Amino acid sequence: MSDGRATRDGDASMTRTYVLVVLLEILVLLGLWLAGRYFGI
Amino acid sequence: MHIVDWAIVGLYLVWIIYDGLKRTKGSDRIEGYFLANRSLPWWAVGLSVMATQLSAITIVGTTGQGYADGMSFVQFYFGLPIAMIILSLTVVPFFHRAKVYTAYEYLEKRFDAKTRALAASLFLVLRALSCGTIISAPAIILSIVLGWNLTATVAAIGLPTVLYTMFGGVQAVTWTDVKQIAVVIAGMLAAVVVLVVGISHHVGVSEALHLAGATGRMQSLDFHFNLRDTYTFWSGTIGGLFLMLSYFGCDQSQVQRYLTAKSVQEGRESLMVSAFAKIPLQALVLLTGVLVFVFYLFQTPPLLFNPVHEDQIRRSAQAGAYHDLETEFARNVSARRTAALAAAAARDRGDAARAHDAEQAFLAADARVRTARQQAVGILKQATGDQEYTDVNYVFPTFVVTSMPIGLVGLMIAAIFAAAMSASAGELNSLATTSVIDIYRRHVNTSASDRHYLLVSKLATGVWGLFACVVAVYAVNLGSLIEVVNKFGSYFYGSLLGVFVLAIGTKRATGRGAFWGLIMGMLAVGAVGFGTDVSYLWYNVVGVVVVTVVGMVLSYTDRAPAPTAAT
Numbered sequence: 187m188s189d190g191r192a193t194r195d196g197d198a199s200m201t202r203t204y205v206l207v208v209l210l211e212i213l214v215l216l217g218l219w220l221a222g223r224y225f226g227i
Numbered sequence: 228m229h230i231v232d233w234a235i236v237g238l239y240l241v242w243i244i245y246d247g248l249k250r251t252k253g254s255d256r257i258e259g260y261f262l263a264n265r266s267l268p269w270w271a272v273g274l275s276v277m278a279t280q281l282s283a284i285t286i287v288g289t290t291g292q293g294y295a296d297g298m299s300f301v302q303f304y305f306g307l308p309i310a311m312i313i314l315s316l317t318v319v320p321f322f323h324r325a326k327v328y329t330a331y332e333y334l335e336k337r338f339d340a341k342t343r344a345l346a347a348s349l350f351l352v353l354r355a356l357s358c359g360t361i362i363s364a365p366a367i368i369l370s371i372v373l374g375w376n377l378t379a380t381v382a383a384i385g386l387p388t389v390l391y392t393m394f395g396g397v398q399a400v401t402w403t404d405v406k407q408i409a410v411v412i413a414g415m416l417a418a419v420v421v422l423v424v425g426i427s428h429h430v431g432v433s434e435a436l437h438l439a440g441a442t443g444r445m446q447s448l449d450f451h452f453n454l455r456d457t458y459t460f461w462s463g464t465i466g467g468l469f470l471m472l473s474y475f476g477c478d479q480s481q482v483q484r485y486l487t488a489k490s491v492q493e494g495r496e497s498l499m500v501s502a503f504a505k506i507p508l509q510a511l512v513l514l515t516g517v518l519v520f521v522f523y524l525f526q527t528p529p530l531l532f533n534p535v536h537e538d539q540i541r542r543s544a545q546a547g548a549y550h551d552l553e554t555e556f557a558r559n560v561s562a563r564r565t566a567a568l569a570a571a572a573a574r575d576r577g578d579a580a581r582a583h584d585a586e587q588a589f590l591a592a593d594a595r596v597r598t599a600r601q602q603a604v605g606i607l608k609q610a611t612g613d614q615e616y617t618d619v620n621y622v623f624p625t626f627v628v629t630s631m632p633i634g635l636v637g638l639m640i641a642a643i644f645a646a647a648m649s650a651s652a653g654e655l656n657s658l659a660t661t662s663v664i665d666i667y668r669r670h671v672n673t674s675a676s677d678r679h680y681l682l683v684s685k686l687a688t689g690v691w692g693l694f695a696c697v698v699a700v701y702a703v704n705l706g707s708l709i710e711v712v713n714k715f716g717s718y719f720y721g722s723l724l725g726v727f728v729l730a731i732g733t734k735r736a737t738g739r740g741a742f743w744g745l746i747m748g749m750l751a752v753g754a755v756g757f758g759t760d761v762s763y764l765w766y767n768v769v770g771v772v773v774v775t776v777v778g779m780v781l782s783y784t785d786r787a788p789a790p791t792a793a794t
Contacts, residue, residue: 218447225440
């Protein structure tokens, strides 16, 4: 039972990490795009 | 190089050898030697994954690209974070639960011995040659820029790496990787600080980036879709995704890193280190190159960054023409400096119309500087006969040795050593693992003792290490061959990924389907590579699709039921 709970907790924690990875990538891409726009003009 | 810098490089080497050799605990059995008894924490494994991928070529080549083309190369990594999520959900749990030493071992559990042998052999050929390149590229550049003996430089990078990898196994590789990536990041940050301080004597950081932006170097994203263009948002996101899936999911030099993690959860978390940090780190390295460009707006750069080639011209019949060109180049650089200062001053005053005019004058002056450099390259090609000449990889090392202060030069040279050593150590370790586990223990001597396999593993590490050093010394005369070797990797990476898609993604796939799918995939990629001018990042997509389709069609024609997936 405790192993199952640990696995579920691990999965939930990894899901949050995956969402954070995607959000960070979007933010970095946005930052790079904005830097290109701002400094390119 | 100053004695203080020599001392720093020497201290770095002693520290790494000492640290690597003391990490032999638990390496007296083969599982400890190759997999650290699956006991390492996620953060150490994650940093080791990054260190293995980040070679010295990344430091000198990527800063050179930033200098010449700007930030656009960062797009190459756009597929990486998504690839890490996919791998963390798929291959990490499969490999861990299968209790394998190598990715290719899993292919026999799932398919058959010949598919495993083919995949392992492809890996051995590619990695053996690339390991030599990883050592040779920085050794050639450092020996030219610093006037060092090439063989001695190869030995200084290669032999300590062989020593601690041979005796310490994967524990030594991982824990030295952690230190080495810290040295690399410290070196890069030191270079950025020196650049910012140097530039700020002339213009502010914002104006500096505007000057870089005026030349297009701050443009990171290109949404234009063309299969022939190598670095676009689409090739990086889609082609790069498949390349990263192949590299991190099927290449033993990476798979072995996360097989050492103490659990599936920690293996998954280790991949997230790269998912979070890789793009920002690459952006920092590229930005360093962009700042070197701005730095050289206010200093006079060498007309050609490769001093050996420059000496050859000075001794040739073109020496006079080259001297005249140097005078013209210095005049153009001076005019560009004046124009850059005028553009920055106009922008600082908020005078938009004057800023625009001044920027146009700056761009015209920059074009004249580039023309002079192109003429110099033309003279060089005539004088040396080297039609492939490019000195982009020499830009950053030249900046380091001529413009960084005493002490930081040593740190930066140590960082280049660290990057080369961490990447080659991971490769040597994985070459030995695949040689022993997939070839020797499987086909040559199947029933020896653990102690015997451990001894053979250490010998294999040493032999591969010496082979890599020999390739590195001779690679100086094999310029175009290095390119062929690198291209060869992209010919089979996607196909190898296709086999793992069949293995993990489907229950119906059979050994016959996987084996012939892999062969057909490589042939298809070869046809695309030699018959079209499609960019190499797309080869991986072609490989995966052909292997999966051919493999599934053949599998469905097989009467026998597919073996059960080993999990």
